[in-house]
Amino acid sequence: MSGFPFPHGPSVRGRLRADRGPLALTAVVVFLAVLIAAATPPLIEKAADQALADAAREAGSRSWLSVRGSFDPSSPYPPRYRDPSSAELVEATGRTADDLLAPALEPVFGPPVMRASSTVFDVSSGPAPGLSFRLVHANGAGDDPGPRVTWVKGEAPGAAEETVRRTLAPWPVQVGLSEPVAELLEAGVGDRISAGNDRRESLELTVSGVYRPQDPAEDVWQVETGLVRPETFTDTRGISQSSFSVLMSAESLPDGRLAVNPDGMNLTGVFRPEPGALNRQNAQSVTDALVLMESGAATAESGPPLEYSSGLDTVLQRTLGQIRVGIGLATVILLAVLSGLGLALFLTAELLTHRRAAVLTSTRRRGAGLPGLALELAVESVSLTLLAGGAGLLFAWLVAGEFSLAWVVPVLLLAATCGPLFAVVQAARATSRKAAPANRSARRNRRITQQMRRVAAEAVVVLLAVAALAALSQRGIVVQDTGESDLLPAFAPTLLAVTAGVLLLRLIPLLLRAVLRLATRGEGSLPLLAASRAADTGARPLPMITVVATVALSVFVLAVRATAGQDVVLPPEMLQDAQPLPAAVADGVQSLAVAAALVLTLLAVLALVLGASASAPARGETQARLRTLGLTPSDTRWITAGELLPVALVGGLVGWAVGGVLAWQAVHLLSLRVLSGGPDDPPLVVPLVAHLPVVLLLLALAGVVAVETSLRRRERLGQVLRA
Template identity: 30%
Template sequence: MRVAWRRARADLWPLLVTVLVVALTVGLTDAVPRLLTSRSDAAVRDAVERADPPADLVVTSTYGAGMSNPESGEAETRAGVDDAAVRIQQAMPRSLRPLLGPPAADATSIDLTLSTPKVPSGGVLWMTYLWAGGEPAVRWTSGAAPGPGADGTVRLGLSGAVARVLGVGAGDRFEAKKPDHTVVPVLVTGVFEPQDPHDRVWAARPEVLEPRIVGPDGAPTTVVAGLLSAASLPPARAALEPDGVTRTFRFPVDARALDYAGSRAIVQKLAALESSPDRLNAPGPEPRLTTRLGDVLTQARQRVSATWSQAMVVLAGLAGAAVLVLLVSADLLARRRSTALRTLRARGRSLTDIAARSAAESAVVVGAGAAVGLALGAAAARGPVTWPWVVVVVVAGVLAPPAFATVTAARSEARRVPTDRHRRRMAQRVRTVRRLSVEAALVVLALAALAALRHRGVVSLSGPADLALAAAPVLVAAAGALLLWRAVPPLLGGALRVARRSRRAGGLLALARARSTGAVLPFVALVVVTTLVALCGALAGTARAGQTDGSWDSVGADALVRTPTPSSTLPDVAARLAAARGVDAVAVGRVQARANLFDAPGVDTVRVLAVDPRAYGELLARTRFGAAPQLATLAGASREAATRTEPGPLPALVPTSLVGAHPSLRWAGVTVDLAPVGPAPALPAQQPDGSSAAPTVVVDRTALAAVARAVAAARAAQTGVTLVGPESPVADPDTIWAVGPGAAAAARAVAPTGADVVGRAQWLADRRADPLAGGLLALVALVALVCAGLAAVVVVLDAAATAPDRARSLATARVLGLRGRDAARVATGELLPPTLVAAVGGVLLGVLLVGAIVAPLALRLVTGQAGDPGVVLPWWAVVPVALLTATVVAVVAVESSARRRERLGQVLRVR
């Protein structure tokens, strides 16, 4: 035990390096998967909470023909609505019950038209019965709650706001009409005020409390709802036979009860329920279950899967780099103990015994490091240990020192060397073939893993086979390092030939030493860890730049204002926005996300962008999309079409594949022939909701309206049917884009009521605050920092391994007249060239690797882009080159300081 302790104390710093490397690697690889799991759960919950419209489970059913009895009373209503909601809740699968909140139900009529003194142009009325554990709590300011009626009149209660808009009160009557123009008499029995306007019972039909105005400003439509009671619902159903009332049972989803692990089963269960809603014991003929929860969870799972893929690739690289550093450390330890190991072997100690003693020491050292790492991982995130990563690092750390010690001890044995030159050549050829076979096998394995990773794409890398795929980048880095190692001797040989022509011996000695002392293992380790730093840097830079590009793809400007329906007043709003401070350019237009296109090979649906080409071109020139000269061409070509009164082609910018074609566009009920005048410019590739946009057709908004009306007028002259009138909102705008530092704030100030305002800066901030994206970038930055430190450690370990030979050769050179300053330059020249080749080669290899794996890792799901982001290398990705250069200089400075204390007798001693 004392001998082992003295031996360990003599080589303390290499053992401490092993402890540090094992602790850092085990701590990171153990904690990160648990942290990612927590972030994945948060991402799933956040996606459900932010879903718009909400991801509730909604069961709908009609009553069916002949199922109404106006005299059935409150009991029938409670059985058909209240009790039905409870039965559906009880029939929900056990796996879904914890996710769902208490149900809310409503029985609502179809759209009924009405006309009252204050709404002479007509409006839309919904008759609705609301229930959420009970009927709404209201206070009747006049009249009373609606009761049963047998005279065919439907009795309703109205909120104060609705009564004021309609101009009616308690006791008043008006008529509502069904779509078949059948008249339904309505009696207002009372006017009420809600006791709690924020009660969830009102969420199903908020029009009961506040009227809603829809449609263009020139012809608005007022939408209101009247409140039915349990007693007045049966007469309303009888008046609206056969299918005039629909029951809706809404189950809110509690996002806090969701997690990533159980989301797959939930998606499958929801799909089964949507295909067989009869399992829920829902009333009525052919009930339906609809929900966005499955789609929301699927999209969230895709983003989580992409993040896991990227994180597993980074962790696999870190584990591989740590293993290589442990191998370099074990090699150094064996070199430092080479004399003692050979002495033990010469005294008769078996190789098995030497390996066992070394394994016992390494087990203690690695075990201490693993314990520290596991403690750090547990402190960072609680949960089960991530054993696959821990086992890889621990096994490598335990087995590497015995292997190198055994090989070093075995070298002390005398080897028989054939005297025949032919046999020596054959033996050398066998060794060369073995070495090349190993290298070729590694290259083939790396390429196969990379090809498999590119083929499979986004997966959750968790199984043993998937971990092998996650290791594809580190395998490629190792294979590339071996190939790069083959280029080092020719480079040093060329430099050596140049140095021989110099009159100074420093460069010649340095290059000769570098050529004779270079080792493949430290070089490969250095290339791999440098590649990982560049890989992490490129991933981080690409992700951040991609998020910025994603904000432009989604918003299209610094601010976007979109109204639910086209409005002729938007140009006035745009004018006020353009006059606001901090707004540089404004454009207004109509965006039709889906429109049918005919006679277009390979394209059936397009996105139509109807704008003022010149104004929109000025706006695009101030965005990342850049100037679009095609828009000026479109403006010139559309000048004649804007005043057209006869049918004719509409100039348009179309997808590149359709230039030269003669497509037709379906718009406002008519078919308009398009005349392509050029390819569409680079435009936002996504809708504001994040969905990918269809191929885009850009037209002049004024010309579109003129041509559509001309085509409609010609068709009306032939058929007598008018589809588009002179006042129809054929191309009224629904979108405003604005750029400038104050565009977002100004847009919120002038946006009309009900409009959706999206700021690009806010979109970008939300994306960067996303738990998945933020966690991934933090992980990448941390691993890059650790790998940079490991690269410096490799340089120090490699320099320490060759330090004794370098000290003897430089001391001898100093005795022969080499100055101390020149000796430092020789040492620098010996260590620096291989280090720089490895560092620069690793950076280039890392950038190439990112370009190869951006698509299969689906980084676009993290950045929010429509397509794969372009590779962006941040400046700090090349820091390892400067860091390793500084490390070499520091090592040489330390060695030079140690050589100042050498004595001439020690230098000249013959050993």
């Protein structure tokens, strides 16, 4: 136990004080990464649940589950006998239909509203033509014996005195009218209404009373709206027609059955879904259960068979397909922004390593072991990661009401390990006892080995990008019912953006050498000095890759958002084929895209600033020596700008172009037509704001140059000479 490396407290505290700026920046990156990784999945899940509820609500009657029964068959010819148990049969059918409901449907559907309704009759004695109605007896959902009404005039319909219909003469039926219907018919208590239909049936109705619903929101009034108010339609000829329903009570329902032919009274029920009970966890099971019930799988042991029908299964299937597209796109955007934040963590770790290089080397040379040094750095990194990550989880919980750890754990592991790993590798290399080879052949072999390692690493990135693009092209982004996506195709845009940065690293030295050759042939020393410095530092891997990748992904996200969000004008015959993404998911994806583009743009600027900070000491030393040879502050400003220009301008422009290409491919590969609502792929839209990352990079370059020039101006000549 004596050999166990304990962390040296003063060293840890000293490094924390000396590097509090970069450490605070690292904490901000970790906080953002954890916040986005923890809050996005539950927010998207809530949006998906809301989309299902909205789809069921907007579908209206198409989302209802209807059940059809039948009354006992009887002869249409006299004598016909009044059945006083008709209302009880309606209630019993409702209980049977509810008992046969599949278990998966019970949490979604409430008790049914049962109706006995006649065929349509035309009013022949009304004040105006074009009036039609149905006789309706309805039972409220649940334990309610019927619709709850207040009789403002008269009373509930009663039964006829006779019990046997012996002739074909119209049978008297007492009915109730709602206030709007009574006003339309200009009818009151005791008035008679004559009616007939195209089957040569005649009705004689007596108005027993005028009612008003006690609770207009009650299910029975939503199902049978004609009992509340008439519906008026005007055809192309300008002729208006009004339809409504008249209310039969439990006492007058038997008379209504006698008044029409036996097949003229239908027995139906309606289960209305509770939209809030639908979510992504039960939507598929609800769909499967509905399909089984519609196929006749649910049958009663006795009594007439019941037939179920619903359009909710179609609505849910369509909405689930659209939600999968939205979640797939959200996964692509989430992976893009998390990858950008991961690159930023590498950059902050590299900056810290550059700042601590001398201290780490001297500590190592004084006898500190690598395990002890790694432990000290791990204590610092883990503490910082837990503090920033905890704050991110707290804010995610405040924003989303919950948080997901699926992507948080990888983020925390990366944040906790990349800093110590960079620093330990730097300390090990700086104090390595392995001597450099003396002969030319050995040095060449060593250089070839290093190049082969780099080529192998780059080949892995390129192969992953190609594999991801192939997977995306073949099967798209597959989203499982659990909400999990196939990660390889979802990573395709990110891997392609990183690959573009890797390939640019191969090309930028050629470009810089060409610029250097032109500078040597030109007049003046400033272009030559700027080009030489750019050739020395312009091809540093992390800043260039991060700038290209983050700019590309920012442009990609903004272009996808604009393309998917554009209004599609369709001809009337194609309007029914348009199925836009549900509003809740569309809004969630749009908001995520805006946040991701903002973060990615800021990360591109951060990459430029951190890259400039890492190379600032060497640049300052060079410029200090040149100042002793007569270099002016204005000259140093131009040299600094020229050195950093390849990362800002070339990296930004390449990233912008790559982002546009990625968005162009995404129009088809990510099924953006589903989000835009059209049947065909929408045209690519690259909004003006997509140019913002390049503009901000150039502004950041000007800011870095101004700050460095200001700092260099404060140095006195003695400091410069000592440097």
